Amino acid sequence: MIVAERKPMAEIIGMVKDCKKVLVLACRGCVTVCSAGGEREAEILASLIRLGMKKDGKKVEITIGSLVRQCDREYIDEIDQWKGQYDAVVSTACGVGVNFISNLRKDTMVYPALNTTFFGGSAEQGEWTEQCAGCGNCILHLTGGLCPVARCAKSLMNGPCGGSVEGKCEINKDVECVWQSIHDRLGSFDRAAQMEVITPIRDWSTAGHGGPRKTVRDDLTV
Amino acid sequence: MSFDPAITLFSCHYTSQQSCAEEGKELQQLGFPSTINLVRVPCTGKLQVTTLLQAFEDGADGVYVVGCPEDGCHNVKGSARAAKRVAAVRAALEELGVEGERVEMYHLPRGLHPEFVEKGKEMDSRIRDLGPSPF
Numbered sequence: 001m002i003v004a005e006r007k008p009m010a011e012i013i014g015m016v017k018d019c020k021k022v023l024v025l026a027c028r029g030c031v032t033v034c035s036a037g038g039e040r041e042a043e044i045l046a047s048l049i050r051l052g053m054k055k056d057g058k059k060v061e062i063t064i065g066s067l068v069r070q071c072d073r074e075y076i077d078e079i080d081q082w083k084g085q086y087d088a089v090v091s092t093a094c095g096v097g098v099n100f101i102s103n104l105r106k107d108t109m110v111y112p113a114l115n116t117t118f119f120g121g122s123a124e125q126g127e128w129t130e131q132c133a134g135c136g137n138c139i140l141h142l143t144g145g146l147c148p149v150a151r152c153a154k155s156l157m158n159g160p161c162g163g164s165v166e167g168k169c170e171i172n173k174d175v176e177c178v179w180q181s182i183h184d185r186l187g188s189f190d191r192a193a194q195m196e197v198i199t200p201i202r203d204w205s206t207a208g209h210g211g212p213r214k215t216v217r218d219d220l221t222v
Numbered sequence: 223m224s225f226d227p228a229i230t231l232f233s234c235h236y237t238s239q240q241s242c243a244e245e246g247k248e249l250q251q252l253g254f255p256s257t258i259n260l261v262r263v264p265c266t267g268k269l270q271v272t273t274l275l276q277a278f279e280d281g282a283d284g285v286y287v288v289g290c291p292e293d294g295c296h297n298v299k300g301s302a303r304a305a306k307r308v309a310a311v312r313a314a315l316e317e318l319g320v321e322g323e324r325v326e327m328y329h330l331p332r333g334l335h336p337e338f339v340e341k342g343k344e345m346d347s348r349i350r351d352l353g354p355s356p357f
Contacts, residue, residue, distance in 0.1 A: 008317060009314065009317040009318055010317065010319075013318075040270070040272075043272045044271050044272055044275065044314075047272055047275040047276065047279060048275065048314055048317075048318065050279060051275065051278060051279060051318060051357050052318045054357050055318060055319070055320065055356045055357055
């Protein structure tokens with residue numbers, strides 16, 4: 001899922017300080033699952049905006065809404081049900097949602113309530129870790145299913161580096177050295193020799209270094 | 223500046239059961255501050271962050287929660303969950319530039335113990351010192 005976390009309140013209050021009416025718009029997709037921008041978090045944010053504005057001597061009327069997702073045109077169209085009820089939208093979706101509203105609603109000012117952080121998973125309740133960098137050229141079949149692009153601090157293709165100590169990364173003793181894990185995992189399948197194959201210099205053009213990426217599925221377009 | 227604060231207390235059913243007996247008369251006799259509005263909830267673990275924030279929106283100068291001892295919650299983890307939510311509200315208040323001490327969590331034994339009254343007095347005194355809510 002896309003993982004995100006709420007921006008500092010001072011930043012959010014600064015965005016809406018001149019607004020009289022605000023639509024706090026939750027997303028029921030990834031950010032609901034990672035407890036950053038679902039309906040519950042939108043209610044909390046609405047309350048904090050009201051309190052923060054009141055503290056500054058301002059009154060704001062807040063409407064709370066939610067969409068199934070904020071990354072599809074048909075759901076964005078549902079914003080029209082709140083037409084006239086807001087000066088600006090504060091979206092608790094990831095950055096995709098904020099961009100989509102901006103793309104599709106030219107008259108709507110939309111502000112991000114979240115910092116979108118990474119593609120990750122939750123192995124423990126209340127804890128999320130980065131697992132994928134969305135680099136567009138997956139090599140997990142070569143690395144025992146563990147991603148060095150996302151999980152190695154240097155995104156090394158031929159690891160580990162000299163900073164790997166007892167399975168931990170030199171940047172932080174709480175961070176695993178993913179290349180040690182790759183070695184151990186390949187070894188458990190009797191494929192540790194794969195580590196000796198030198199991976200050539202990587203082409204990063206699929207990772208956004210060639211500009212914004214786009215996927216077109218001709219079989220789905222009519 | 224002296225003022226009479228408005229304090230909202232959310233207390234778990236089990237912790238406050240005896241305190242509320244006879245419409246709280248015994249509680250009053252023991253000197254429990256009249257500034258505190260006691261709201262009983264089935265379990266403090268059911269309290270949401272929004273419930274605590276709403277109390278501030280409704281005009282409370284201070285808000286506190288009294289739940290079971292951490293290692294003896296009737297609902298196992300209810301009071302531990304409440305403590306986490308109180309901590310979240312405290313952090314949010316501080317983000318807004320408001321004293322985090324305006325919200326507090328206490329874990330107290332069941333029944334009408336002196337601590338229940340003491341903590342009430344403690345909150346009353348603290349909020350009087352802090353002054354009216356900036357909200």
